[in-house]
Amino acid sequence: MKTDDSREILLRGERLSKRFTDKDRQIDALSEVDVFLRRGEFLGVVGESGSGKSTLLKVISGLLPVDAGEIYCGEERMTGCGAREMGKRLQMIFQDAKSSFDPRFSMVHSILESGRGKRDLAEVRALIDLVGLDSVLLSRKPAALSGGQCQRMAIVRALYNGADILLCDEITSALDVSSQAQIVGILKKLKEQRGLAVLFVSHDIALVRMLCDRVLVMQNGRVVEGGRIANVVDDPQDPYTRQLIESARRQSL
Amino acid sequence: MRRQLKLRILLAAAAAGILLFTVIFAGVIAPNDPYATNALAIRKAPCAAYPFGTDNLGRCVFSRVLFGGRTTIAATFFLVLLSFLAGTFIGMICGYCGGWADRLLMRIADILLSFPQMVVAIAVAGILNGGMKGAMIALGITMWVSFARLARSHTLSIRQEAYISSAILAGKSGLSIICTHVFPNLLAPLFTNALTQIGTTMIGLSGLSFLGLGVIPPTAEWGSMISEARAYIQIAPWAVIAPSLVTILTIVVFNYLGDLVMEYREAL
Numbered sequence: 349m350k351t352d353d354s355r356e357i358l359l360r361g362e363r364l365s366k367r368f369t370d371k372d373r374q375i376d377a378l379s380e381v382d383v384f385l386r387r388g389e390f391l392g393v394v395g396e397s398g399s400g401k402s403t404l405l406k407v408i409s410g411l412l413p414v415d416a417g418e419i420y421c422g423e424e425r426m427t428g429c430g431a432r433e434m435g436k437r438l439q440m441i442f443q444d445a446k447s448s449f450d451p452r453f454s455m456v457h458s459i460l461e462s463g464r465g466k467r468d469l470a471e472v473r474a475l476i477d478l479v480g481l482d483s484v485l486l487s488r489k490p491a492a493l494s495g496g497q498c499q500r501m502a503i504v505r506a507l508y509n510g511a512d513i514l515l516c517d518e519i520t521s522a523l524d525v526s527s528q529a530q531i532v533g534i535l536k537k538l539k540e541q542r543g544l545a546v547l548f549v550s551h552d553i554a555l556v557r558m559l560c561d562r563v564l565v566m567q568n569g570r571v572v573e574g575g576r577i578a579n580v581v582d583d584p585q586d587p588y589t590r591q592l593i594e595s596a597r598r599q600s601l
Numbered sequence: 602m603r604r605q606l607k608l609r610i611l612l613a614a615a616a617a618g619i620l621l622f623t624v625i626f627a628g629v630i631a632p633n634d635p636y637a638t639n640a641l642a643i644r645k646a647p648c649a650a651y652p653f654g655t656d657n658l659g660r661c662v663f664s665r666v667l668f669g670g671r672t673t674i675a676a677t678f679f680l681v682l683l684s685f686l687a688g689t690f691i692g693m694i695c696g697y698c699g700g701w702a703d704r705l706l707m708r709i710a711d712i713l714l715s716f717p718q719m720v721v722a723i724a725v726a727g728i729l730n731g732g733m734k735g736a737m738i739a740l741g742i743t744m745w746v747s748f749a750r751l752a753r754s755h756t757l758s759i760r761q762e763a764y765i766s767s768a769i770l771a772g773k774s775g776l777s778i779i780c781t782h783v784f785p786n787l788l789a790p791l792f793t794n795a796l797t798q799i800g801t802t803m804i805g806l807s808g809l810s811f812l813g814l815g816v817i818p819p820t821a822e823w824g825s826m827i828s829e830a831r832a833y834i835q836i837a838p839w840a841v842i843a844p845s846l847v848t849i850l851t852i853v854v855f856n857y858l859g860d861l862v863m864e865y866r867e868a869l
């Protein structure tokens with residue numbers, strides 16, 4: 349797997365920290381996490397539940413304010429500018445595909461609405477083609493679509509918004525195997541055709557290995573290991589990473 | 602099961618529709634002037650000219666029931682609508698924005714809920730010195746709370762939905778999200794609550810009028826009619842029975858409708 353290290357860095361998070369207070373207990377969901385993403389690069393983030401993967405995405409997207417650390421898009425400092433502003437640079441795809449669309453609206457309504465004033469039906473149709481859906485589905489509401497179809501619609505919406513960074517939060521974990529494969533195929537295609545950069549949060553190491561160039565392994569809000577996917581998976585340095593990979597191997601047997 | 606429920610909802614809605622129709626067209630249906638006194642027809646038993654008989658001043662009870670329904674039902678609907686709008690607005694702001702505004706408004710709601718609603722209403726209506734407006738304010742002071750709490754809890758759960766995050770990332774403002782995504786999605790549960798509140802509000806308004814804290818005589822209103830006629834119940838029981846029965850009937854119909862709609866929504 350080749351990675352071109354000279355490509356521009358689209359997104360950079362430096363020493364990102366986030367602490368939640370729950371009753372009298374303080375939980376460090378993120379402590380001093382460094383992350384960067386190059387154009388056309390897929391970065392996997394793996395770790396068990398509660399390791400801070402999703403918090404990392406929420407903090408980067410501005411949906412959660414960061415406690416400490418800096419976020420840059422290119423050279424521009426974006427720390428604390430909020431999700432409305434960040435949405436111009438990046439889009440997010442969620443685990444629960446159905447709930448990422450308002451149940452009352454048709455797909456086409458939801459997609460056009462996310463275009464920041466742009467209403468280009470031809471572009472929507474082209475994107476629908478790109479993800480391999482039938483444009484008949486555009487007039488349907490989320491309840492009338494399968495999870496996989498909804499997830500592909502979510503990708504269409506993110507692309508229609510014009511962002512070149514996608515934050516994917518466990519986007520395949522709620523789907524059946526064939527829908528999973530379709531989503532992975534689409535992401536690969538987008539990577540080749542559009543040079544999309546993706547931050548891919550997942551607990552499925554096999555999937556991350558197939559899709560990503562680099563990987564970060566997180567545990568208790570910290571990055572315990574990071575690097576080229578082949579290096580990390582084949583020669584894990586950290587004991588926790590080894591344990592994760594071991595259990596993934598055992599599961600696939 | 603669903604079809605049977607639908608049928609029952611339709612029947613209850615039809616009954617409510619008939620009640621509203623008769624009250625709205627009271628002017629056409631009523632056989633007599635509800636305010637015309639007649640010294641020659643005092644406390645007459647029900648007959649063709651006076652279907653529900655007459656009261657102590659010879660006024661037609663049937664006509665007064667119809668016109669009284671206008672007062673009671675109009676005031677009830679207006680009050681429920683107003684509480685619905687105010688409560689929903691407050692609840693949505695609390696749920697969506699959180700922070701100190703949420704804490705302040707919810708503490709006020711807690712304080713208001715810590716007294717029985719009728720006790721607050723009687724005290725406030727007493728201070729405001731009667732009148733339908735006073736009675737409505739007295740009930741409205743605590744009524745918005747149930748809507749606000751419901752709207753807040755629904756807003757909190759809607760706020761967690763991914764489509765709200767998507768809308769924020771699509772650059773939509775808080776106000777626009779509240780208007781296009783939050784409000785329409787909590788309309789259904791709040792509407793159900795509004796239906797069930799109609800009965801309670803009607804009891805409240807008629808109750809205050811019965812106590813002399815609502816409408817000012819001679820305005821026809823069910824509660825005050827019962828209260829006036831109560832004095833001579835042994836001589837002319839119809840003057841008490843008629844407004845009592847319609848009050849019960851109306852409350853039952855609207856409560857039943859509200860319960861059915863709630864059941865239907867839960868079955869979805």
